[in-house]
Amino acid sequence: MLPTLAAVLRAPCGPVSVETISIPEPGRGEVLLRIEACGLCHADLLVAGMQKLPMAPLVLGHEGIGRIEALGPGVDGWRAGDRVGLTFLAATCGQCEYCRTGRERFCPWQSNMGFSRHGLMAERAVAPVQYMVRVPDELPAAEMAPLCCAGWSAWSAICETGLEAGQRVALFGMGGLGHLAVQYARERGLRVVAIDVSESKLRLARRLGAELTLPAEDAGRTLLKQFGGVDAAVVLTSSADAIRESFRALKRGGTLVLTGLSNARPELPLFETILKGITVRGHYLGTHEQLEQVFQLAARGIGRPQVETYPLSETPRMMERLRRGELVGRAVAVMET
Ligand SMILES: [Zn+2]
Ligand SMILES: [Zn+2]
Structure with a gap:
């Protein structure tokens, strides 16, 4: 188990606190990431307000930019140091009619960051590589994080x-x-x-x-x-x-x-x-090709979000501001490490 500072929902409808929590080592097809930035999404409020959750305590967050620190077994095509973007869609079955037709987002067997597995509002996270996207080094993390969902x-x-x-x-x-x-x-x-x-x-x-x-x-x-x-x-x-x-x-x-x-x-x-x-x-999320297009557009200066950055420790307060509709653009937690 690996300790990390994270924004944690302790129980369904419970308060969100920023605390140190243990996350598992990366398993087959997964990587350990050092998160650079994670955006706060309206869906995080929905998750935090749900009567029933697939798991609790739960690390929130599903729009993150990070760097790979370590690879689990069976990971091909990725190396330590690679910079990636991660979304709500963590992994799918890869075999059902939706997965076979580019509509993986409707896979009945999907797992989701910050919902059915620990999310990205944390200094470190473990995630499957299946839906990771490459993010160029020169694009700023705080502006790129919201692209992974919003x-x-x-x-x-x-x-x-x-x-x-x-x-x-x-x-x-x-x-x-x-x-x-x-x-x-x-x-x-x-x-x-x-x-x-x-x-x-x-x-x-x-x-x-x-x-x-x-x-x-x-x-x-x-x-x-x-x-x-x-x-x-x-x-x-x-x-x-x-x-x-x-x-x-x-x-x-x-x-x-x-x-x-x-x-x-x-x-x-x-x-x-x-x-x-x-x-x-x-309409819900998009295709993997559209996710890659979003980063190609961003590299051309198109679709650059207006962001308000904040330290991870401020997550509960920022969630309250999001709930009250006070934020203009996207709130993004920028990790200190
Ligand atoms: Zn979202
Ligand atoms: Zn499927």
Whole structure:
């Protein structure tokens, strides 16, 4: 067993504390990593609030950048010193219909960092190599960590709209995912409308290339009036109001991509869905190829997150700020060692 300082959820719904915990030595197909930075994701709040957990105590965190310190048995193609990015998807069966068709994220036998195994909000972590991605040395860890979840999900959500250059997309929620989605949508030549309740988040969206920004209230009606609706809407927040407004904003044949997890149970108006030919897509993570694309784009300066860095010891306080919606961009723990 190896001791490491980590942000630990002691029990389901329990408080998160930063303490020294023992993690197992790397097993077959796994590596030991020294973590450089790990972003704080809205999903960490969901995990911390779950009544039932696959394991506890549990180290949180699933968007991390680190360097390999030691290899477990049976690891090929990686060396000590390699710099890597790690995501929520830790390992999958590799054989089911989803794994065989590039949709490993839906594998029923997957394991997940910071959920069904110890995560990355720690100075050290052990992770399978199956879904690791190489990260160039020159890219700063604090900015790269959020790409492993927020960036990956945002880029693949924009791809999921199926839109082509010149079409208009409405992005609801300008948080960790949203402010990256603006950059990715611009990269694809889309015309971006950014929507949020916070004026400071909308200011950031304008700076990143949004053509128009709107307050959340009545955004759907405004978009219908102004443009006759948008070609696609992507909901990057968990707010039920945002889902309702995004649906209203669509023109005929429009696509709605949902990516913000919550317990909301939004109504689906059948008349409009059917008669307007609306497509509703649930969206979760992305393909491994899209994860690699995110880092290629970052190397070209596209999809660079706005981050607020903090020391690991501050994790509980930052989780509280995330819960209250006070963070602009992404909060990232930077390890001291
Ligand atoms: Zn996440
Ligand atoms: Zn599988």
